Amino acid sequence: xxxxxxxxxxxxxxxxxxxxxxxxxxxxxxxxxxxxxxxxxxxxxxxxxxxxxxxxxxxxxxxxxxxxxxxxxxxxxxxxxxxxxxxxxxxxxxxxxxxxxxxxxxxxxxxxxxxxxxxxxxxxxxxxxxxxxxxxxxxxxxxxxxxxxxxxxxxxxx
Amino acid sequence: xxxxxxxxxxxxxxxxxxxxxxxxxxxxxxxxxxxxxxxxxxxxxxxxxxxxxxxxxxxxxxxxxxxxxxxxxxxxxxxxxxxxxxxxxxxxxxxxxxxxxxxxxxxxxxxxxxxxxxxxxxxxxxxxxxxxxxxxxxxxxxxxxxxxxxxxxxxxxxxxxxxxxxxxxxxxxxxxxxxxxxxxx
Numbered sequence: 001x002x003x004x005x006x007x008x009x010x011x012x013x014x015x016x017x018x019x020x021x022x023x024x025x026x027x028x029x030x031x032x033x034x035x036x037x038x039x040x041x042x043x044x045x046x047x048x049x050x051x052x053x054x055x056x057x058x059x060x061x062x063x064x065x066x067x068x069x070x071x072x073x074x075x076x077x078x079x080x081x082x083x084x085x086x087x088x089x090x091x092x093x094x095x096x097x098x099x100x101x102x103x104x105x106x107x108x109x110x111x112x113x114x115x116x117x118x119x120x121x122x123x124x125x126x127x128x129x130x131x132x133x134x135x136x137x138x139x140x141x142x143x144x145x146x147x148x149x150x151x152x153x154x155x156x157x158x
Numbered sequence: 159x160x161x162x163x164x165x166x167x168x169x170x171x172x173x174x175x176x177x178x179x180x181x182x183x184x185x186x187x188x189x190x191x192x193x194x195x196x197x198x199x200x201x202x203x204x205x206x207x208x209x210x211x212x213x214x215x216x217x218x219x220x221x222x223x224x225x226x227x228x229x230x231x232x233x234x235x236x237x238x239x240x241x242x243x244x245x246x247x248x249x250x251x252x253x254x255x256x257x258x259x260x261x262x263x264x265x266x267x268x269x270x271x272x273x274x275x276x277x278x279x280x281x282x283x284x285x286x287x288x289x290x291x292x293x294x295x296x297x298x299x300x301x302x303x304x305x306x307x308x309x310x311x312x313x314x315x316x317x318x319x320x321x322x323x324x325x326x327x328x329x330x331x332x333x334x335x336x337x338x339x340x341x342x343x
Contacts, residue, residue, distance in 0.1 A: 029343075126297075
């Protein structure tokens with residue numbers, strides 16, 4: 001069991017023993033949180049946006065994916081290790097987790113990451129910001145505002 | 159993975175056109191064929207009452223305007239187009255649809271305000287500078303190419319602006335697809 005506890009900047013700065021996920025360098029950080037599991041703080045993270053909070057996806061025991069603003073990471077909560085991270089070129093929107101790959105849907109790209117090796121497989125460019133992202137069991141569908149742009153369908157092979 | 163092919167772009171020309179936002183060239187090269195009857199491989203094709211069609215770019219002989227159609231104003235020297243829905247997105251006016259977009263729209267408004275940008279005119283001034291800015295990133299796909307360019311807003315922060323070129327044609331007029339406001343410490 002894990003959760004993200006939103007805290008004040010003062011509390012955030014006091015927790016010096018908790019490893020920090022660096023979501024942005026040289027940018028003003030306006031929101032602060034501590035990721036906890038089994039009633040223990042595992043990581044702390046700060047970010048710029050105040051209208052949204054990080055999205056967390058469960059990957060396996062103690063392994064989660066977290067995305068906010070231009071940051072995405074996969075972390076091991078138990079061992080407090082950041083296993084993978086990437087600074088995104090456009091804003092993070094959603095994470096779709098399938099058996100073999102993790103798809104990080106951003107405004108202008110989708111990052112495809114091998115779920116086992118956590119190696120970035122490819123980056124799929126998008127022509128515009130998605131209007132809607134549909135995460136089906138075996139298919140990721142990206143719908144665009146402009147109806148003249150066909151939806152993008154990424155089908156998962158079992 | 160299946161990516162469906164991409165056809166001719168089509169969009170209503172935004173209201174922003176009538177506010178003098180839209181068309182032109184950054185380099186002084188002339189585009190021709192701003193005409194409701196433009197022929198050839200159009201870049202954007204409008205179909206609404208307040209829309210225009212943009213013909214292919216050429217290197218000379220001025221701007222031609224079909225006076226029989228209802229036209230909008232444009233600003234030479236801008237060199238980009240902005241869909242009016244994008245201004246809604248940039249200024250916090252998206253209130254329905256995908257929750258991510260609603261929240262990001264609200265955040266855009268907040269961040270732009272922090273950077274001192276409170277209206278479309280001020281944002282267009284940023285776009286005017288950004289189009290001549292340094293390319294930070296190029297994203298190519300089957301639809302076209304996006305160039306991300308960056309512009310500092312004084313010492314307050316920075317805005318990354320994305321210009322999308324249909325079919326990767328850099329002689330065409332790009333469409334602004336996204337902004338990323340960043341506030342410095």
